Amino acid sequence: MTAMRREIGLFGGISVLAGIMIGSGIFYIGGIVLARCEMSLGLSLLVWLVGGLITLMSGVCYAELGAMMPKAGGSYVYLREAYGERTAFVSGFSNFILSSSASIAALAVAFAGALATVLPLGPVAQKVVAVGTIVALSLVQIRGIRTGAFVQNVFMVLKLLPIGLIMIAGLFFGTESPDLLAMPSETPSLTAFLPVVAFAVVATLWAYEGWHNLNSIAEEIKNPQRNIPLAILLSIVGVALLYVLFNYSIFRVLSPEVIAAMVSEGNFYLGTAAAETLFGTYGGVLVSAAMILAIFNSLNGCVMVFPRVYYAMARDGAMVRSLGVLHSELRTPVNAIIASGAISIGLVLLRDLSSLTSLVAVSGIIFNALTFYAVIILRRRMPTVDRPYKVWAYPYLIWAVILVMAALLASTIIADPVTALLNVIVPAVSLVVYEVFFRRNVEALEAERRAALAAEGAAG
Numbered sequence: 001m002t003a004m005r006r007e008i009g010l011f012g013g014i015s016v017l018a019g020i021m022i023g024s025g026i027f028y029i030g031g032i033v034l035a036r037c038e039m040s041l042g043l044s045l046l047v048w049l050v051g052g053l054i055t056l057m058s059g060v061c062y063a064e065l066g067a068m069m070p071k072a073g074g075s076y077v078y079l080r081e082a083y084g085e086r087t088a089f090v091s092g093f094s095n096f097i098l099s100s101s102a103s104i105a106a107l108a109v110a111f112a113g114a115l116a117t118v119l120p121l122g123p124v125a126q127k128v129v130a131v132g133t134i135v136a137l138s139l140v141q142i143r144g145i146r147t148g149a150f151v152q153n154v155f156m157v158l159k160l161l162p163i164g165l166i167m168i169a170g171l172f173f174g175t176e177s178p179d180l181l182a183m184p185s186e187t188p189s190l191t192a193f194l195p196v197v198a199f200a201v202v203a204t205l206w207a208y209e210g211w212h213n214l215n216s217i218a219e220e221i222k223n224p225q226r227n228i229p230l231a232i233l234l235s236i237v238g239v240a241l242l243y244v245l246f247n248y249s250i251f252r253v254l255s256p257e258v259i260a261a262m263v264s265e266g267n268f269y270l271g272t273a274a275a276e277t278l279f280g281t282y283g284g285v286l287v288s289a290a291m292i293l294a295i296f297n298s299l300n301g302c303v304m305v306f307p308r309v310y311y312a313m314a315r316d317g318a319m320v321r322s323l324g325v326l327h328s329e330l331r332t333p334v335n336a337i338i339a340s341g342a343i344s345i346g347l348v349l350l351r352d353l354s355s356l357t358s359l360v361a362v363s364g365i366i367f368n369a370l371t372f373y374a375v376i377i378l379r380r381r382m383p384t385v386d387r388p389y390k391v392w393a394y395p396y397l398i399w400a401v402i403l404v405m406a407a408l409l410a411s412t413i414i415a416d417p418v419t420a421l422l423n424v425i426v427p428a429v430s431l432v433v434y435e436v437f438f439r440r441n442v443e444a445l446e447a448e449r450r451a452a453l454a455a456e457g458a459a460g
Helices: 010-021 029-036 041-068 075-083 085-115 123-142 145-173 190-208 224-253 256-264 270-279 281-315 334-350 353-359 363-381 396-415 417-459
Strands: none
Touching: 010 145, 010 224, 010 281, 029 041, 029 190, 029 224, 029 256, 029 270, 041 190, 041 224, 041 363, 041 396, 075 085, 075 281, 075 363, 085 123, 085 281, 085 334, 085 363, 085 417, 123 145, 123 281, 123 334, 145 224, 145 270, 145 281, 190 224, 190 396, 224 270, 256 270, 270 281, 281 334, 363 396
């Protein structure tokens, strides 16, 4: 049986995760966080740390599961083992036709839009660029995981150069002395203060999104029992520190009055303003380069990891069988990559950037919470399985993360009920698709596996 090649090391794993997490949002999400913190500079930095801590708490759950079951498919595999194939299928199929494909499409559209800031690209040309980028990166991934990881590593380093230059220049040459102890003036009580913090933390979690994607390519990670947990933890901690320092560097460059004026006008691109203050007209060039490289890097990472989920599903009979085929020489899930690209291209042609990003909102929260609880279920169901890495403060940390996810889900439903409804309809339709088209395939394959295990036991 053809198997995947383990060709991604620790740096490659970090590059995948950090490459997906650090996008163009580094230049404007800080402004949104500040607005939600009622312009308290110190509180906004604390909120970035809290968002990183929540992400780290989530990451340790995936670290245990990934080291325990280093298989392609990530959360699909964990949901299957914990809850059965139906729940896993609903998660994977919803990603296929909705959230994961919409993420790729949204990044491709954003990449074309970023290019349009430096090149004369009209709306039609931007669609062509978006489609062409998805096709090109799909071909890169088909060529092999080593090729895809090389592209990811190179663009990870390239995008950090302008971001790092802006940050270091701001820290050392900025002339402002920000007052980090000033708190919002209109939050006198704890009951009024906590909702302000919670609302701001939600904004930071968008910047950390992507932290869980390494597990989808677990079958291609060298020494996964060591490298998966290390890559997850180092990536999240490193990205959190980068976000805090980058935003502090902005406060060193821009005066509180300038920051307040920009945010009040709805201009959240504080990073751009800081770069232009530091480097003049070259600052805009630096930001444009960083945004283009960052989006491209995130897009390449998504095109790399998402098809591995569909490959794992097809291998279980829960997707069209051809998607579970590996290229005989390159050992890549070529058909799954093509299918993922085709759905994403369809979304590029049918939707705009705003509607694409709204599609990604809710479904991930539900299935992430289920995956966190899967750690508890599998500890009980598989107590003897080797766990090279274990969740800290078990099970209290897991329950804490689940409660945070529940709060985020509630706030999202209240803020955007239409998107929430869409993210309920799609899983419901997915369940019908499973029952009609794939349940018999899954049951037949499971029966074959059990028969083969019984035969091996009898022979032994």
